[in-house]
Amino acid sequence: MWLRPIISLLVFCFSFQCASYTIAVVGKTKNDSFYEQSYKGCLEFAKTRTDVRCLYDGADDYQDVRTQVLVVNDLMEKNIDALMVSTTDSNFLVKGALKLAKKKNIPVLTFDSDLLQQDSSYRIAYVGTNNFDFGVALGNAAKTHKKKSPQPICIQTGHRTTPNLNKRVEGVRFALSGQSKNRLDGTSGWIEYERCPLYTMGKREDALKQLVTIIDDVEPPIFIAVAGFAQFNPQYSNEIQRFKNKLSNDEITIISADTEMSQLDILKLGLSTINIGQNPFEMGRKGAEILFEYLVEGKRPVTDKLYLDFHYCDRSNADTCTINY
Known part of the structure; x- marks a missing residue:
């Protein structure tokens, strides 16, 4: 009897081509709690799905344009399905990595830092602060x-x-x-x-x-x-x-x-x-949701720039002005 659920699952997966989608989150720097929160936002979205996983990477210590390109190219070699990236240098990133992502049909979403306007065709949307x-x-x-x-x-x-x-x-x-x-x-x-x-x-x-x-x-x-x-x-x-x-x-x-x-x-x-x-957690969560909908349904967001709110903290409200994840 215990074989029936397994057989049913296999039949379902063969019929509907069960897929697993890998979304990479790349900040300007890796050792940074801001971008780590964005990664946690991606993981939060992944909890709502059985077919999504998130990877996290970036330049180790500072905003190095060359390392960011190397990291993105390395992730593409690992067959990621989608990329969420905070841009350090738009021109360098496009020439060094995103043109290849477009050829590979890997959708790209920028968060925190968008591409320059002339490079916007290399990403499907931007999620973050105005x-x-x-x-x-x-x-x-x-x-x-x-x-x-x-x-x-x-x-x-x-x-x-x-x-x-x-x-x-x-x-x-x-x-x-x-x-x-x-x-x-x-x-x-x-x-x-x-x-x-x-x-x-x-x-x-x-x-x-x-x-x-x-x-x-x-x-x-x-x-x-x-x-x-x-x-x-x-x-x-x-x-x-x-x-x-x-x-x-x-x-x-x-x-x-x-x-x-x-x-x-x-x-x-x-x-x-x-x-x-800002809201780095929501950048990651919403960004992953947009990329997933694009991967599964080919659905683009209504707007290619989704702006999130920001908030003010001083000594008097430091305990209540925001939530960190």
């Missing part, structure tokens, strides 16, 4: 901490060619001057510190050194990090502790993107002014 609006939010957060005119700011970003971070920088400038393409020159009441923008390449040690150097100035500019960068460095609290009184008195202002668990702990300690966070 990065320009996110930059505007970071810029607006600086307004209540303005002490003089023109007020200096320092923007810290990652790789020079990363699409989402460049959009955020544009958003910051737009919020503070009404234009997005040029450095702030003081005419709007805001001016960019002479050493900035700072480029970290996603290297946490460099990011923390940059932050400490800037805020240790006699009259430090308002510091705006368009991604977590320094706050993902495990030495952040130790290094910034000596500035705690100045942070409390608003003599130093640190505004940062993202609200990972380690960053919420930093906020609770009074070592960051405000953090504006």
Whole structure:
């Protein structure tokens, strides 16, 4: 009698061609709780299916465009069925990997960081934050901490060619001057510190050194990090502790993107002014759902850009402003 369920299952699978779909999740960096949350979102979707599995990979330590391409190509050699990727360099990624993905009929969805507009035909959709609006939010957060005119700011970003971070920088400038393409020159009441923008390449040690150097100035500019960068460095609290009184008195202002668990702990300690966070878990869950529907039904999403909300965290609401997975 016990053979009947097995035989029935085999007949069902032969009749309907039971398939198993592998979705790869590739962040800009692998050792990053933000992208790990996106992977967990993919796994959450996979729990609702018996025929989906998720893989996770990325450049090990920093935003290396070449490693990202190597990782994607390696995954394609392992016969993945679909790819979810956060773009470090659109041109490099398309030429080095996504053209091949298109030839192999491997659907690609971008999350967190989209391809450039001219490369958008190499992905079926983008799921994540509207990065320009996110930059505007970071810029607006600086307004209540303005002490003089023109007020200096320092923007810290990652790789020079990363699409989402460049959009955020544009958003910051737009919020503070009404234009997005040029450095702030003081005419709007805001001016960019002479050493900035700072480029970290996603290297946490460099990011923390940059932050400490800037805020240790006699009259430090308002510091705006368009991604977590320094706050993902495990030495952040130790290094910034000596500035705690100045942070409390608003003599130093640190505004940062993202609200990972380690960053919420930093906020609770009074070592960051405000953090504006995203929804990496939902990026992964929704992205996997879209890719699955495309694989099984050939169904494309209604829009090729699905924007998710962002949220605001400070010391007063750090326990309740978001959920990390």
